[in-house]
Amino acid sequence: MSETTILQRRFNPDRDARPWQGGSRPYDLIKEVTICFLVVTVLVVGLAFLFGSPDDKAISIQTWATANQIDFAQTSISELNGTSGTATYGPPYNNFVGSSQSLGPISLESWIGVHIPVNPAQDFVLGPLSTVANAPNVTRALDVFNAATPSQQLAWETNYATAVSHASSVNGHLVVPRGAYGPIGVMIGQLTAMAKSGALDSAMVDQSGFYGTNYTKSLLYIADSTYFAAQGTAHHLSGDQWGMMNETGNFPGQAWLWLYTFWYQVPPFSTSANADIQVSALMGLLSLLLLLVPFIPGLRSIPRWTRVYRFIWKDYYRSQG
Amino acid sequence: MSTTKDQTVLDQEEAELARQWTGRIRRLLVDALPPDKLLPDRQPSYLSSWIYIFGALTIGGLALVILTGTVLALEGPQWWHVSSIGLFVNSMHLWSVEFFFFFMVIHLWGKFFMAAWRGNRQLTWMTGVVTFFFSIGAGFTGYVSQTNFDSQWIATQAKDGINATGAGAFVNALNFGQMLMWHIVLLPAAVVALTGLHILMVRHKGIVTPIEVNGTEVPHQGTQSESDPS
Numbered sequence: 001m002s003e004t005t006i007l008q009r010r011f012n013p014d015r016d017a018r019p020w021q022g023g024s025r026p027y028d029l030i031k032e033v034t035i036c037f038l039v040v041t042v043l044v045v046g047l048a049f050l051f052g053s054p055d056d057k058a059i060s061i062q063t064w065a066t067a068n069q070i071d072f073a074q075t076s077i078s079e080l081n082g083t084s085g086t087a088t089y090g091p092p093y094n095n096f097v098g099s100s101q102s103l104g105p106i107s108l109e110s111w112i113g114v115h116i117p118v119n120p121a122q123d124f125v126l127g128p129l130s131t132v133a134n135a136p137n138v139t140r141a142l143d144v145f146n147a148a149t150p151s152q153q154l155a156w157e158t159n160y161a162t163a164v165s166h167a168s169s170v171n172g173h174l175v176v177p178r179g180a181y182g183p184i185g186v187m188i189g190q191l192t193a194m195a196k197s198g199a200l201d202s203a204m205v206d207q208s209g210f211y212g213t214n215y216t217k218s219l220l221y222i223a224d225s226t227y228f229a230a231q232g233t234a235h236h237l238s239g240d241q242w243g244m245m246n247e248t249g250n251f252p253g254q255a256w257l258w259l260y261t262f263w264y265q266v267p268p269f270s271t272s273a274n275a276d277i278q279v280s281a282l283m284g285l286l287s288l289l290l291l292l293v294p295f296i297p298g299l300r301s302i303p304r305w306t307r308v309y310r311f312i313w314k315d316y317y318r319s320q321g
Numbered sequence: 322m323s324t325t326k327d328q329t330v331l332d333q334e335e336a337e338l339a340r341q342w343t344g345r346i347r348r349l350l351v352d353a354l355p356p357d358k359l360l361p362d363r364q365p366s367y368l369s370s371w372i373y374i375f376g377a378l379t380i381g382g383l384a385l386v387i388l389t390g391t392v393l394a395l396e397g398p399q400w401w402h403v404s405s406i407g408l409f410v411n412s413m414h415l416w417s418v419e420f421f422f423f424f425m426v427i428h429l430w431g432k433f434f435m436a437a438w439r440g441n442r443q444l445t446w447m448t449g450v451v452t453f454f455f456s457i458g459a460g461f462t463g464y465v466s467q468t469n470f471d472s473q474w475i476a477t478q479a480k481d482g483i484n485a486t487g488a489g490a491f492v493n494a495l496n497f498g499q500m501l502m503w504h505i506v507l508l509p510a511a512v513v514a515l516t517g518l519h520i521l522m523v524r525h526k527g528i529v530t531p532i533e534v535n536g537t538e539v540p541h542q543g544t545q546s547e548s549d550p551s
Binding site: 023049 | 363370378382401408417424426436443471484489490497499527533
């Protein structure tokens with residue numbers, strides 16, 4: 001058993017600092033912090049007065065369907081036939097295979113699996129339609145659809161998806177060319193009407209009860225649309241436009257995320273199907289290096305090599321000759 | 322006889338006080354942070370650069386973030402959409418966050434170039450870095466709790482990055498209720514606690530001295546059998 005004692009070890013300028021034996025001077029810390037607070041307050045009040053803060057209204061399903069009902073109908077059929085972004089997302093929303101990101105053999109989202117179950121066909125289309133009252137044609141359409149075989153359902157959905165790609169808006173009504181899509185026309189037509197009236201927004205939120213505070217399903221639905229993506233691009237917010245670190249208008253946004261967002265702009269990340277996990281892993285590593293700088297030889301020597309400290313403590317070094 | 326008994330009782334009490342948890346913790350705290358260390362009225366003469374002000378400015382920014390956030394919390398998350406006063410307070414909240422980060426990043430790089438971890442101050446550096454990380458989380462959850470287009474866009478974009486790490490199963494950027502609670506309770510509590518710890522560590526260890534490149538040896542607490550790790 002070894003005894004604790006005071007030893008002398010070789011001085012390492014990147015690790016050690018000798019206790020200060022020199023002089024001191026009066027220094028009012030509380031006054032300094034108070035003045036700093038007042039200075040920041042003046043700056044903040046000034047900028048808040050001059051520039052305010054951005055507040056573009058949230059996009060509801062009603063806003064979306066009213067602005068572009070064709071896009072709404074196209075997105076909705078993709079939710080029903082399982083081809084939308086959400087339907088093919090995989091964990092944590094569903095068990096769709098093949099879309100999870102991985103780093104070599106490691107796919108953390110696949111390993112953790114489904115924790116926030118979302119079934120777009122049921123949650124976005126069939127569920128809300130089943131709440132419609134006093135509409136026998138809708139009830140009949142749902143009965144026909146539910147009674148059909150999966151292959152028949154798929155055939156109707158495929159035919160409708162083709163037809164709705166040629167749809168038009170006539171006097172505010174969605175007009176889809178005729179086709180062999182069975183009950184789907186009535187279903188998506190009713191869903192579009194619900195969306196435009198605002199009833200679909202309520203139906204989506206009501207899924208979590210009276211006091212809903214979870215908008216996961218509504219947001220996933222809206223984010224599957226080309227309308228939402230177009231709004232983001234119009235505000236210069238898409239991924240290749242430095243994405244989520246920005247906000248609408250000419251505000252600084254989350255400028256501190258610049259390095260995280262930067263990697264998405266450059267190869268190989270900008271063209272990688274696994275960019276999210278790759279960038280997250282890289283940022284995790286860089287964060288760890290920042291945290292552990294004091295212990296990493298070479299990295300902790302950078303301050304000494306760059307000699308910026310000579311400028312910071314110029315008075316001290318001048319006094320030392 | 323009674324005096325002897327009193328002395329025995331006193332000795333027992335003294336022994337109990339020496340073992341007492343409360344007393345031990347108080348002695349530990351007072352030893353680590355005596356009043357003249359906790360709130361010193363003098364500082365070493367080398368402390369004379371503008372860079373030192375950014376720590377205090379960061380504290381000032383954080384105080385204003387908490388203050389404006391508290392006013393917003395009084396009225397609830399939708400207030401600032403419908404009230405001009407609410408919008409102004411929200412604008413102050415936004416700009417105080419911007420300044421808080423701006424000052425904190427300058428403080429961080431200033432401390433980096435001072436190699437401020439020297440002299441057993443590694444934990445001070447690490448609590449500062451961890452505070453920075455928690456602040457990023459607090460800022461992010463605020464952005465996705467705005468209940469406007471920005472929050473919708475940022476949440477739907479960010480979910481992919483969070484989901485890819487597997488954390489999305491537990492931290493759901495699309496869940497307004499969860500994000501709001503993280504933003505106004507959990508993360509501010511963590512940031513304030515970590516900032517407090519960081520400041521106490523700075524006060525305990527004192528301000529790091531200028532870099533010495535010609536030093537030879539330094540006192541080091543270790544064991545007789547320990548070799549020089551340099």
